[in-house]
Every structure is written in C-alpha cells, then in structure tokens.
Amino acid sequence: MSLFEEVPVSIGNDVPRRRVEISLNGERRAAEVEPRLLLAHLIRNGFRLTGTHTGCDTTNCGACTVLFDGAPVKSCTMFAVQADGHEVTTVEGLAQSEQLHPIQEGFKDEHGLQCGFCTPGMMLSAKALLDENPNPTEDEVRWALSGNLCRCTGYQNIVKAVLWAADKMRGPDADTGTAADETGAG
Amino acid sequence: MYPSRFQYEAPTSLSEAIALLSAHDDAKVLAGGQSLIPMMKLRFAAPAVIVDINNIPKLDQHGVHADGSYRIGALVRHAALEKSTTLGEHQPLLASAAPLVADPIVRTRGTFVGSVCHADPQGDWASCMVALDGSILAQGPNGRRTIGVDEFVAGPFQTVLAPNEIAIQAIIPKPVGTRAGGYLKLERRVGDFATAGAAVGLQMDGDTVVQAGIGLTGVGARTINASEAAAALVGNRLDPDVIGTAAGLAAGVAQPRSDHRGSADYKRHVIETFVSRILTDAARTPEKVA
Numbered sequence: 397m398s399l400f401e402e403v404p405v406s407i408g409n410d411v412p413r414r415r416v417e418i419s420l421n422g423e424r425r426a427a428e429v430e431p432r433l434l435l436a437h438l439i440r441n442g443f444r445l446t447g448t449h450t451g452c453d454t455t456n457c458g459a460c461t462v463l464f465d466g467a468p469v470k471s472c473t474m475f476a477v478q479a480d481g482h483e484v485t486t487v488e489g490l491a492q493s494e495q496l497h498p499i500q501e502g503f504k505d506e507h508g509l510q511c512g513f514c515t516p517g518m519m520l521s522a523k524a525l526l527d528e529n530p531n532p533t534e535d536e537v538r539w540a541l542s543g544n545l546c547r548c549t550g551y552q553n554i555v556k557a558v559l560w561a562a563d564k565m566r567g568p569d570a571d572t573g574t575a576a577d578e579t580g581a582g
Numbered sequence: 583m584y585p586s587r588f589q590y591e592a593p594t595s596l597s598e599a600i601a602l603l604s605a606h607d608d609a610k611v612l613a614g615g616q617s618l619i620p621m622m623k624l625r626f627a628a629p630a631v632i633v634d635i636n637n638i639p640k641l642d643q644h645g646v647h648a649d650g651s652y653r654i655g656a657l658v659r660h661a662a663l664e665k666s667t668t669l670g671e672h673q674p675l676l677a678s679a680a681p682l683v684a685d686p687i688v689r690t691r692g693t694f695v696g697s698v699c700h701a702d703p704q705g706d707w708a709s710c711m712v713a714l715d716g717s718i719l720a721q722g723p724n725g726r727r728t729i730g731v732d733e734f735v736a737g738p739f740q741t742v743l744a745p746n747e748i749a750i751q752a753i754i755p756k757p758v759g760t761r762a763g764g765y766l767k768l769e770r771r772v773g774d775f776a777t778a779g780a781a782v783g784l785q786m787d788g789d790t791v792v793q794a795g796i797g798l799t800g801v802g803a804r805t806i807n808a809s810e811a812a813a814a815l816v817g818n819r820l821d822p823d824v825i826g827t828a829a830g831l832a833a834g835v836a837q838p839r840s841d842h843r844g845s846a847d848y849k850r851h852v853i854e855t856f857v858s859r860i861l862t863d864a865a866r867t868p869e870k871v872a
C-alpha cells in the first residue's frame with residue numbers, strides 16, 4: 397500500500413489525504429499523504445531515500461534524525477504533514493555529486509562507523525552542531541551527539557570523525573586555536 | 583508503528599484552534615509532539631482530531647513581560663531555552679534545567695508548556711514551575727484564565743484544562759529579590775527520565791533568602807512541592823544548619839518507589855544530596871551587587 401503520488405498505488409478513497417510540499421535536500425518534492433504517516437516513512441517509502449534509518453521507532457535511538465529547517469529532529473516522531481512548506485535534509489543531501497561532505501570524509505578517515513546503522517543520524521546531528529559552532533570542543537561534540545545511540549563503535553571514533561570534519565571545514569587558513577588547545581591543560 | 587487514523591488540522595490563529603477544539607469531541611493539541619506522538623504510536627492515545635498549534639504565530643517568544651513576570655509562550659522549545667543567552671540572568675533555575683531535559687534532538691521540538699501540560703511526574707519543567715511558583719495562562723472560548731501550577735496538574739498525566747482550552751503561556755512571577763538556585767537531575771544516560779531530580783528556586787536579598795520554592799521530580803505519583811523545606815529557608819542565610827534542615831525536610835516529603843532506577847531509600851538520599859548541593863552552591867556564589 398502506498399500513500400504517495402510518486403508511487404501510483406492508491407489507498408482507499410474514503411481516507412482523507414493532504415498534500416505536502418517539502419524542500420528535500422534542496423529539491424522541491426510533493427506528495428499526497430495520510431495525516432498519520434510519519435515523516436520517516438514518507439522519506440523512506442515515499443521518496444525512496446533509505447539513508448534515513450528507523451532503529452527503535454520509539455523516539456529513543458536517533459537513527460532517524462534528519463535536519464528540519466536546519467535543526468535535528470527524529471523523523472519517526474513527526475507527521476509528514478507537519479513538514480509541509482519546510483526544508484528537510486537527509487544524509488543523501490550531504491554529498492555534492494561525487495564529492496563527499498567533510499563530515500562523511502571524517503567518518504571514513506577516522507573509522508567513525510562499523511555497521512553504519514547509526515551513521516546517517518550521527519552525521520546530521522554533527523552537521524547541525526558544526527553549522528552552529530564550527531570550532532567545537534570534544535565535550536561539545538559528545539553533548540551534541542548524545543541523542544544518537546551507537547551499538548558498535550563506543551563513540552570514540554565518531555567523536556574523532558566530527559572533530560576531523562570541523563578541522564577540515566574551517567580550512568587551512570582558519571585560526572590556529574584548535575578545539576584541543578582550548579580544552580587542554582590550563 | 584502507526585498511530586490510529588485521525589483528522590489533521592493546522593490552524594493559523596488561536597481563535598481558530600479553540601473553535602476546532604470546541605467543535606470536536608475527541609480533539610488533542612499537538613505542540614512539540616515529543617510525548618504525544620510516541621503515545622499515539624503505541625496507541626496509548628488515539629485522538630480523533632489533532633489540532634497542530636505549530637503554525638500559530640507569536641507563541642515562540644519568551645522574556646520579561648511589561649509587568650515584570652517572565653513569560654514562556656506555548657511554542658518555546660526546550661532548545662530555545664537551552665541556547666538562550668538571556669535566560670540565565672533572569673531565570674538561573676530554568677537555564678540550569680534546560681540542557682537536562684530529554685536529549686538534544688528531542689529538545690529541538692519539545693516545548694516547555696507542552697511538557698507542563700503533559701503532567702508527567704517525571705517531567706523536569708513541572709518541578710521548576712513548582713519551585714518558581716509559576717502558573718499557566720490558558721485561553722478557551724470564554725476567554726483567558728491563570729492557573730497556578732499546583733492546581734493546574736490534577737494528577738499523573740492530567741491537568742485541569744478543559745478540552746477546548748489551550749495553554750498559551752507559562753508565567754513566572756516578578757521576583758522580589760535576586761534570583762538564584764538551580765536544577766540537579768540524576769539520569770542513567772542522556773535522554774532518560776529522572777531517577778530523581780530537584781529544582782530549587784531562590785530569591786535573595788544580599789545573603790538572606792527572601793523567597794524560596796522546591797520542586798521534586800520522579801519521586802512520587804506527581805511533582806512534589808516541598809513547601810516546608812522551602813519555608814525553612816525564608817528569612818535565613820544559607821548556612822550549613824539551614825541547608826541541612828531544608829534538605830532533610832525535602833527528602834522527607836519525597837515518596838519514591840523502588841524500581842529499576844533505584845531503591846526508594848536511595849532516591850530519597852539523592853534528593854537530600856541534591857537540595858543540599860544546590861543550596862551550598864548558591865551560598866558560595868557571590869551576590870551580584872547592582
């Protein structure tokens with residue numbers, strides 16, 4: 397059963413639907429949805445962007461994290477209708493054609509993933525952090541990611557990956573004061 | 583997991599929202615959705631109509647009102663309070679609690695007022711409201727009324743709001759002294775509800791307490807107002823004897839139950855320690871003299 401105009405299978409005619417228009421990874425997308433459809437399911441089943449994972453479906457794990465107008469939300473805990481007129485970024489929106497986003501490069505370089513299930517959510521929480529605070533301390537990274545659970549890595553390399561990305565995104569010309577300097581002994 | 587079917591309404595004004603709530607028998611307000619949507623997915627809640635208030639303008643403001651009270655609108659998210667650069671100078675207790683509510687992603691959506699309306703005995707904001715003698719400004723078809731938080735919360739997950747009333751603001755009264763105090767919460771991990779939590783709101787004149795409130799989280803079937811403990815502070819300096827008395831009284835009114843988070847005795851001990859710690863900290867913080 398599908399609930400979306402882009403997948404032309406209809407639900408019963410007696411079920412009221414609403415039209416939603418979303419800017420999804422910068423592209424305008426529209427769908428006719430039943431109000432109870434969750435944003436995570438619109439993204440995964442409707443728009444076929446399966447990078448957004450649903451791990452717990454009970455608002456606990458953060459695997460379904462997407463950016464909603466730039467801020468991280470659990471897409472399993474929002475109705476798709478609520479996204480009407482808003483901007484949504486999923487993990488598929490991070491890379492620019494062939495060029496990985498620095499956060500993705502960081503996860504690759506620092507081995508920030510094992511099974512990869514939590515990774516999309518981790519990367520989007522990390523993006524929200526770095527957009528707001530380009531030079532975070534290790535503590536600030538841990539804090540920002542504290543709503544995303546990982547069952548594999550023990551978090552150490554995830555934190556390293558985000559600090560790696562922060563460094564890269566600030567660029568070689570950025571001030572020399574690194575996060576480590578600021579939190580270091582003293 | 584899917585919620586049951588419902589009719590979705592997204593009004594753009596308060597009057598429209600109230601009319602929708604009045605017109606339908608089984609309608610519910612949707613604010614941050616961080617309690618309501620999980621409950622709908624588990625089918626603990628199955629409202630026929632959802633009135634989403636997220637598109638109503640001006641509800642996302644917080645700050646000092648003309649009458650000196652501090653107002654928090656119905657769409658002020660936990661994250662907005664956590665990231666506010668001005669909250670701390672007016673409301674140190676709220677500023678210390680904001681980062682401890684849920685997890686960073688839930689804080690993007692969840693609201694202060696929605697949390698008070700949810701009336702979870704483990705909710706952090708309700709304890710802060712008790713400690714600050716806060717009230718809720720509600721609007722219904724017959725106008726507005728102000729309800730003190732002790733009366734507002736009728737029981738676990740129950741408030742005195744009529745089905746067609748919307749809580750539009752939380753109000754924290756104008757201070758009579760310099761505000762101090764804070765929130766401490768024991769949680770097993772980020773995003774867990776409190777094993778035990780204590781909110782202490784103080785108003786100081788120099789080093790003397792002129793007004794005090796203490797709210798306790800997660801140690802009873804509802805948020806506990808430790809009013810005797812608070813009364814023991816008023817008129818006194820925060821010396822170790824006074825602190826010990828208040829902390830003991832607060833632990834005495836806690837009614838914790840033993841569960842997977844800890845034994846009742848342990849939780850009572852945590853309350854005593856937390857109240858004592860917050861007060862000791864407040865005693866140490868040098869008064870900002872104007």
Ligand SMILES: Cc1cc2nc3c(=O)[nH]c(=O)nc-3n(C[C@H](O)[C@H](O)[C@H](O)COP(=O)(O)OP(=O)(O)OC[C@H]3O[C@@H](n4cnc5c(N)ncnc54)[C@H](O)[C@@H]3O)c2cc1C
Pocket residue numbers: 454455456610611612613614615616617618619620656682683684685688691692693694695696697699700702704705706707743747748749750773774775776
């Ligand atoms: C993983 C997780 C961890 C959490 N941890 C904590 C925690 O540690 N501490 C804590 O305090 N909370 C915690 N919460 C709950 C969270 O703070 C919720 O945001 C909050 O309880 C409800 O606020 P909301 O805006 O999301 O309300 P909603 O979920 O939208 O609504 C909750 C209830 O209040 C009613 N309501 C909401 N707003 C109004 C209004 N303006 N007028 C009338 N009725 C209204 C709704 O109809 C509904 O019945 C957690 C939630 C999750 C998912």
Ligand code: FES
Pocket residue numbers: 449450451452453454455456457458459460461470471472473
């Ligand atoms: S699937 Fe949404 S929080 Fe786990």
Ligand code: FES
Pocket residue numbers: 508509510511512513514515545546547548549
């Ligand atoms: S890499 Fe497996 S859950 Fe995080």
